[in-house]
Amino acid sequence: MRLVFFGTPEFAVPSLRALHAAGHDIAAVYTRPPRPAGRGHREQQSPVHAAAQSLGLPVRTPKTLRDESEQRAFAELRPEVGIVVAYGLLLPEAIYAAPQHGCLNLHASLLPRWRGAAPIPHAILAGDTRHGFTVMQIEAGLDTGAIRLQQTVDVGPRPTAAQLHDALAEHGARGLVAALEAIAAGRLPSHPQSEQGATVAPKTLPEDARLDWSRPAAELEARVRAFTPAAWFETNGERLRVVAAELVAGAPSAGPPSAGTPSAGPGTVLPDFTIVCGDGALRVTRVQRPGKQPVDADAFLRGYNLPANLSGG
DSSP: OEEEEEEOSGGGHHHHHHHHHTTOEEEEEEOOOOEEETTTTEEEOOHHHHHHHHTTOOEEOOSOSOSHHHHHHHHTTOOSEEEEESOSSOOOHHHHTSSTTOEEEEESSSTTTTBSSOHHHHHHHTTOSOOEEEEEEOOSSSSOSOEEEEEEOOOOSSOOHHHHHHHHHHHHHHHHHHHHHHHHTTOOOOBOOOSTTOOBOOOOOGGGGBOOTTSBHHHHHHHHHHHTTOOEEEETTEEEEEEEEEEOTTOOOSOOOOTTOOOOOTTBBOTTSEEEOSBSEEEEEEEEOTTSOOEEHHHHHHTOOOOSBOTTO
């Protein structure tokens, strides 16, 4: 089929490559404009931009799609379908309604659960046990369009955000290829989304990744997995990233001191980098200092003087 691809981050690259390998006629690839990055603030292409160039595909980087000139330029491509994977810009109706089959969006959740910009961390934080992707027809609402194809993906019981990201990107890419094959054959169903069970996954902020030791250890362990490698806490005037951690069975919980025993309040650090939480305890197994590479906890402790209690920063 003749299509136009919209995507920006690494999550979208497997889809672009899979559609190209399947022999589709990709008339153009739309992606976000290059942005300054790194210490030199040099403009850096998006992962999709770089992938499209490596495949010899034409790339367009408009700042908006609301200009009539951009909409005319898109219509002149005469695509049969538009494919959207984490593009980062909202498509106006003049764009998503122009192709013969409209525009399809690959979304990293089992819609209607986790509509919005950040389904992966929200699914992990909520303790979801079912994960998957949805190929959805784009309409005016926020991820409310009809479901064209949906599949669950087995990622194990406690995936990290990186593991879930990679699994959904790869399986979703294959799902898009299958969806286009079904559209070409006239046999891809369309099911309206139910509002029952709908949840929203707004964009996350750095503060969402902060580890508050007064919270239950199970919640913090999920937060580490949801934001790996960006979960963090502050101590000694610097922000340390917790790259990996595990729950500790039988570890002391925060509470009042017993007779002759000092209190193990939230944030208390035990010798093996186990930290007492509001309920239970969490052992940090891999950590990263600012500007350094991640290291295992034992190597980190040999060269870093942690305070006895981390509560209060």
